[in-house]
Amino acid sequence: MSHPIQFLLRAKEMPTHWYNLLADFPEPLPPPLHPGTKQPATLDDMKAIFPENLIAQEMSAERMIEIPQEVRDVYALYRPTPLLRAVRLEKALKTPAHIYYKYEGVSPAGSHKPNTAIPQAYYNKLAGTKRLATETGAGQWGSSLAMACQVFGLECTVYMVKVSFHQKPYRKLLMQTYGAKVYASPSRHTAFGRKMLAESPDSPGSLGAAISEAIEDTIKNHDTKYALGSVLNHVCLHQTVIGEETMKQMELAGEEPDIIYGCAGGGSNFAGIAFPFLREKIQGKKKFRVVAVEPASCPSLTQGELRYDFGDMAETTPLMMMYTLGHKFMPPSIHAGGLRYHGMAPMVSHCKKLGLIDAVAVTQTKVFEAGVLFARSEGLVPAPESSHAIAAVVDEAIKCREEGKKRVLVFNLSGNGLLDLAAYDTYLSGEMQHPTSGGGA
Amino acid sequence: MSHPIQFLLRAKEMPTHWYNLLADFPEPLPPPLHPGTKQPATLDDMKAIFPENLIAQEMSAERMIEIPQEVRDVYALYRPTPLLRAVRLEKALKTPAHIYYKYEGVSPAGSHKPNTAIPQAYYNKLAGTKRLATETGAGQWGSSLAMACQVFGLECTVYMVKVSFHQKPYRKLLMQTYGAKVYASPSRHTAFGRKMLAESPDSPGSLGAAISEAIEDTIKNHDTKYALGSVLNHVCLHQTVIGEETMKQMELAGEEPDIIYGCAGGGSNFAGIAFPFLREKIQGKKKFRVVAVEPASCPSLTQGELRYDFGDMAETTPLMMMYTLGHKFMPPSIHAGGLRYHGMAPMVSHCKKLGLIDAVAVTQTKVFEAGVLFARSEGLVPAPESSHAIAAVVDEAIKCREEGKKRVLVFNLSGNGLLDLAAYDTYLSGEMQHPTSGGGA
Numbered sequence: 033m034s035h036p037i038q039f040l041l042r043a044k045e046m047p048t049h050w051y052n053l054l055a056d057f058p059e060p061l062p063p064p065l066h067p068g069t070k071q072p073a074t075l076d077d078m079k080a081i082f083p084e085n086l087i088a089q090e091m092s093a094e095r096m097i098e099i100p101q102e103v104r105d106v107y108a109l110y111r112p113t114p115l116l117r118a119v120r121l122e123k124a125l126k127t128p129a130h131i132y133y134k135y136e137g138v139s140p141a142g143s144h145k146p147n148t149a150i151p152q153a154y155y156n157k158l159a160g161t162k163r164l165a166t167e168t169g170a171g172q173w174g175s176s177l178a179m180a181c182q183v184f185g186l187e188c189t190v191y192m193v194k195v196s197f198h199q200k201p202y203r204k205l206l207m208q209t210y211g212a213k214v215y216a217s218p219s220r221h222t223a224f225g226r227k228m229l230a231e232s233p234d235s236p237g238s239l240g241a242a243i244s245e246a247i248e249d250t251i252k253n254h255d256t257k258y259a260l261g262s263v264l265n266h267v268c269l270h271q272t273v274i275g276e277e278t279m280k281q282m283e284l285a286g287e288e289p290d291i292i293y294g295c296a297g298g299g300s301n302f303a304g305i306a307f308p309f310l311r312e313k314i315q316g317k318k319k320f321r322v323v324a325v326e327p328a329s330c331p332s333l334t335q336g337e338l339r340y341d342f343g344d345m346a347e348t349t350p351l352m353m354m355y356t357l358g359h360k361f362m363p364p365s366i367h368a369g370g371l372r373y374h375g376m377a378p379m380v381s382h383c384k385k386l387g388l389i390d391a392v393a394v395t396q397t398k399v400f401e402a403g404v405l406f407a408r409s410e411g412l413v414p415a416p417e418s419s420h421a422i423a424a425v426v427d428e429a430i431k432c433r434e435e436g437k438k439r440v441l442v443f444n445l446s447g448n449g450l451l452d453l454a455a456y457d458t459y460l461s462g463e464m465q466h467p468t469s470g471g472g473a
Numbered sequence: 474m475s476h477p478i479q480f481l482l483r484a485k486e487m488p489t490h491w492y493n494l495l496a497d498f499p500e501p502l503p504p505p506l507h508p509g510t511k512q513p514a515t516l517d518d519m520k521a522i523f524p525e526n527l528i529a530q531e532m533s534a535e536r537m538i539e540i541p542q543e544v545r546d547v548y549a550l551y552r553p554t555p556l557l558r559a560v561r562l563e564k565a566l567k568t569p570a571h572i573y574y575k576y577e578g579v580s581p582a583g584s585h586k587p588n589t590a591i592p593q594a595y596y597n598k599l600a601g602t603k604r605l606a607t608e609t610g611a612g613q614w615g616s617s618l619a620m621a622c623q624v625f626g627l628e629c630t631v632y633m634v635k636v637s638f639h640q641k642p643y644r645k646l647l648m649q650t651y652g653a654k655v656y657a658s659p660s661r662h663t664a665f666g667r668k669m670l671a672e673s674p675d676s677p678g679s680l681g682a683a684i685s686e687a688i689e690d691t692i693k694n695h696d697t698k699y700a701l702g703s704v705l706n707h708v709c710l711h712q713t714v715i716g717e718e719t720m721k722q723m724e725l726a727g728e729e730p731d732i733i734y735g736c737a738g739g740g741s742n743f744a745g746i747a748f749p750f751l752r753e754k755i756q757g758k759k760k761f762r763v764v765a766v767e768p769a770s771c772p773s774l775t776q777g778e779l780r781y782d783f784g785d786m787a788e789t790t791p792l793m794m795m796y797t798l799g800h801k802f803m804p805p806s807i808h809a810g811g812l813r814y815h816g817m818a819p820m821v822s823h824c825k826k827l828g829l830i831d832a833v834a835v836t837q838t839k840v841f842e843a844g845v846l847f848a849r850s851e852g853l854v855p856a857p858e859s860s861h862a863i864a865a866v867v868d869e870a871i872k873c874r875e876e877g878k879k880r881v882l883v884f885n886l887s888g889n890g891l892l893d894l895a896a897y898d899t900y901l902s903g904e905m906q907h908p909t910s911g912g913g914a
Binding site: 036037038039040041042043105106108109110112114116119120138140142179180182183202205206208209210211404407408409410411412413448449450451453454456457460 | 477478479480481482483484546547549550551553555557560561579581583620621623624643646647649650651652845848849850851852853854889890891892894895897898901
């Protein structure tokens, strides 16, 4: 009698390949530039911080890239992940829309981040790296990389944005349980961190600053490489395993999406769900809308400029063509720490420029309102990052009700909120701030 | 080349029936007794606290009991859960043993508890209950019931053992996010709580005391019923969905277990994995060993007496035939709060008495040592409760190595440790106590 609400894949149905959207862009992605010469960055320029196998992947024009068996064996801890239909949310909204969500929160770190942490640790291990240095915002990326390093036998050092270090002690503990070293950024561990602290002792930190610290640590230690949890092409690539699975699961569900949603900070979880669907859109096979949802307080896609900018605050990365609020932008301390980044992945920025995707921005209180509605109807507490997508889906579902139209909405529930409960507490007790814009640094 | 390490079921392979071991015991389970008359408790005796449909299930002699579709629709949020082979743990231990774990931590509450919370909320809703009152230790049960009540439109009040209320603030926040009212027990909200506080203002509380508070709250409010997260027959029954899935998945894996492990506090997650396998053992089809693993500091099965005892401290429940440390026993404040109970489920106790299962006790530091080993090799942080099972599995795997024997070990990884990271921190910083026995009340 009841309609199916759950679409699970077998182990053997896990995708064997990632999808590389670079191969299909109607016009090529502008290359990253060397910050000194302003010439396209070369493999040699990047070798100081990344292993060659990952640089090759970053620049690859191959359409489908095989997922190594060793990576699939660790993916198997939590992949394939479920696709579910949110029938109880539909009912609560009295909407004719059909709402589906891809749930990445079943991973050991509770989010989609292991999808790229695992291959990054694997390729570094192959290349002889001994230690990885990285930054983390809310801690989802740092804990995923800590896990992946532990599994492949690498050391791991994490610079964690100071505001999250204090707001999210459990994620810090998770990294330590996985054996990583964790510093609150800005830290006294790097010259850049010490300089920031001297200028602004109470700085809450930012992803851009933490990246600068991790890169400095990498450059000064030759057995160390750097790993980034979003923004770069190879990160977006690794996340496409999400969308590849979702397409198979929507076939099981027997429906075609009208609109696909992902929250967007650096852009990788959005890329993960969106890019495989964009392949079909570019090929003219399908017509769906694809929507990136960002915080109103850190609105790179909706308010930023498309131009070459640095990926970090200290101006050490190559220049990337992206929608940016400026690399000195200091985002306010919103609870969705994973979305506090001044720029947007070049590949996602390019999609926006080419008109392949739309972008909307939502406020923090609206995000938590949607998150609590989802938790109380569906039974799952979403990560505040993912609740950005939920907020946009709820708006559309209400519109469907008002227009009396059934549309099929699919979103990426990129993580669970079990380690974000302090933020829910702040919201439920009525003490949440409502930041709508950040200040300059 | 690589052997399969993951055994997933499709949505339609979710079991349609729970298994009732009561139907197959070689000798009948001694009935609960009315505390006044000492006669077998009747349906009428229990109607004050439970709805009739659940009492009927508690006493049912039916072998296979159908899982209502409405319950399966909510199970679909996270079931069927994965069975995984712990190849990286095997490698770390250099053991010829094959180690499999059934992973219940993918549920929205991060543990197996929703398996019974969902049907209990459903049957209460059917019976016209408006509110459920319950107790919780570590908060896994309370958050599961809060979730289930929210989904079925019931109110929920939780008495949370005071030591956990303070040690595990995130689980309290999770219950509140699901809309439940949460009191630290002993509380000023009941006469029993006020009496306890008067006698012992600094009491850390216990499950037995929190049960007394929840039952008092139930009896004083006629629209309210009581829900218990372990111990009772119908709770063990609902958990058998774990073992039923595991049996199908071991068939996919193409191996037969030699030994099956579950941690045991009240007994329900152990019952969940064990009972379906015991069915085959009783029928003489299979010969596996089945092992319950309990904390050395709360050792009801290994150190307790088999006799009639109360389920709660205030002597309000029926008398149950069980292994018990005495209902006035106050367990030490170990971090595996979910295992701090003075007695053992009557059905599990009966299994022990009949020689169907074995029991071992392990110390807290050994438990965390095993938990960290598992986290760092497999990549998943286990709940401290589940780490009891891991500790016993590790011991056996080492024995297999020493004897040069391959045995197939299967355990229930009943929950993840994402909300228990403060306990890992205590362990990793070398500050963990090593309690081996509790004091009287």
